């Protein structure tokens with residue numbers, strides 16, 4: 095059974111200029127002990143889909159789904175209390191902007207021990223010890239002193255690590271990490287990624303890693319979901335995704351990597367992601383796709399079966415011999 | 421060898437800081453003993469972690485700030501403040517943040533014409549406009565958007581506007597401070613191609629600042645690796661990437677994730693993090709994090725020297 099199972103999730107925001115669909119018919123599955131990466135350009139709905147799962151979107155958001163379950167429990171039907179018992183303990187998230195999710199008025203030590211007080215039955219001194227242990231785990235030097243510091247007294251990298259310490263404090267079964275290393279230097283990023291994957295191996299937790307860095311994906315993830323304009327357009331094991339992308343968008347994205355350049359000019363994807371008012375009728379990628387035809391422009395593409403990477407495309411690439419295209 | 425567009429010798433910039441409630445006054449050596457030159461049509465990349473002095477170096481070269489040590493020459497003119505006005509048109513800068521670096525209340529056209537208004541008062545309005553429109557075409561924007569405001573453009577288009585604006589005075593040197601870091605992959609490749617095109621056509625020299633080593637590898641001719649305000653290794657791109665001599669360069673390269681799954685590489689794990697710039701250790705500044713450090717590293721500062729390209733290390737990699 096999947097640890098997290100989401101079917102047909104859509105999120106619509108009501109905005110001054112009309113409704114805006116930020117997430118569109120997305121499916122997510124994560125098993126215990128699995129690392130799933132969600133990649134996609136800015137605004138493709140990565141954060142919003144996970145915030146919807148956590149129940150953390152503002153009231154302007156309308157969430158619809160056929161199923162949203164964590165460990166077999168329907169996340170939509172939970173009472174406030176039952177939800178609080180799960181969220182922050184079994185299901186935990188590291189947010190994209192550390193400064194906006196740490197409370198500036200409390201010391202880091204207080205914020206970590208408070209999470210422990212709410213979700214565990216450790217006593218005071220055990221909580222303190224665990225806080226020090228967590229700070230050490232995330233590589234914060236001189237933890238006892240750092241526990242007395244307020245967020246503004248620490249660097250961005252330090253605060254990001256405090257966030258991670260808080261998120262893993264109660265040994266979550268699923269950790270959602272939203273761009274956990276984007277603001278950090280590569281040497282610190284390497285430490286944090288090793289920390290997260292080490293934890294995941296040790297404790298068997300599931301890990302969802304949201305990122306736009308294909309290098310991080312390649313080196314960290316087991317499976318990859320690619321998002322475009324609110325939709326999941328492909329879902330494959332990491333090695334297969336890089337070797338044989340099935341969706342033209344994935345393929346174009348990989349070709350644009352400077353590392354893959356075969357000449358001085360890089361491959362580009364013409365145009366931009368569609369906005370609120372110019373969403374195409376058929377395939378959302380059709381205005382930028384080199385393979386687009388009339389059918390693509392008018393008929394929304396089906397989702398292909400798993401051997402074709404669940405590609406949302408009429409004409410998927412690299413179809414394995416003998417596979418039937420939907 | 422042709423004359424370099426820019427020549428920096430032992431450039432340095434100190435800042436006095438602190439003396440507030442919580443800290444003793446001190447001196448931050450943001451940039452120290454930094455030398456380089458760039459020829460027309462060439463790209464020098466500056467890499468290193470945040471706080472290593474990249475942006476400070478950019479401000480010195482762009483004549484926004486005066487160095488506190490060493491000297492800088494642009495073309496054949498010494499870049500001392502009395503010459504700044506004359507040199508200002510030769511050097512322009514493009515910043516990382518396409519949102520923050522543009523005046524949101526100004527139309528694109530007015531924004532492009534402004535540098536001409538200030539620096540070329542002899543030009544007529546029609547001439548300025550013609551030049552602005554030509555520049556929009558050059559960077560791949562539509563001329564009919566001349567009267568739009570920046571918020572009507574995407575991030576990539578705004579970065580094109582910033583580049584167009586920087587080119588209005590026909591500079592010889594463009595300082596690019598993380599020009600693609602805020603952009604998505606598909607837009608990043610468009611902007612990098614644009615920069616390469618412009619360089620070929622206009623023989624621009626680039627000082628390209630970036631923390632993204634795969635981008636640097638693609639665009640640079642030469643590379644300077646900085647650590648705590650000092651260059652620790654410098655040389656032709658291929659040499660530095662394929663045979664790094666300084667342990668820090670090696671660590672930086674090994675920490676950079678590669679977009680090839682299943683590499684199974686062993687990363688070098690660095691201890692600790694950057695020391696406070698107020699508190700640079702004596703000897704080699706990298707010693708507290710270096711796995712090869714010995715006593716001499718903690719007492720004597722290594723000089724930037726050696727073959728095939730210079731590295732500041734007592735025990736450089738073979």
Ligand SMILES: Nc1ncnc2c1ncn2[C@@H]1O[C@H](COP(=O)(O)OP(=O)(O)OP(=O)(O)O)[C@@H](O)[C@H]1O
Pocket residue numbers: 107109114116134135136137138139140141142143152154190306
């Ligand atoms: N509260 C909101 N009201 C209206 N629109 C919103 C709101 N929150 C997010 N959006 C929009 O939803 C879309 C998806 O946003 P989301 O934050 O999920 O993007 P993302 O994929 O995480 O991007 P990034 O890589 O930049 O973090 C964007 O177009 C965003 O502007």
Ligand SMILES: Nc1ncnc2c1ncn2[C@@H]1O[C@H](COP(=O)(O)OP(=O)(O)O)[C@@H](O)[C@H]1O
Pocket residue numbers: 435436437448449450451468469470471472473474475476477697
């Ligand atoms: N105006 C200033 N006053 C005091 N310190 C500064 C100032 N500008 C930069 N610094 C310090 O100089 C060092 C180098 O900064 P910077 O050039 O911005 O680094 P980078 O661009 O490589 O991240 C940092 O320690 C920074 O805090």
Ligand code: SF4
Pocket residue numbers: 341342343377378379380381383384385386387390391395406407408409410
């Ligand atoms: S459906 Fe058509 S336009 Fe869309 S990605 Fe596939 S080939 Fe391209």
Ligand code: SF4
Pocket residue numbers: 666667668704705706707708710711712713714717722732733734735736
């Ligand atoms: S001088 Fe010593 S401490 Fe510094 S980089 Fe070389 S080996 Fe390491």
Ligand SMILES: [Mg+2]
Pocket residue numbers: 140141142190272
């Ligand atoms: Mg996001």
Ligand SMILES: [Mg+2]
Pocket residue numbers: 474475
């Ligand atoms: Mg900077």
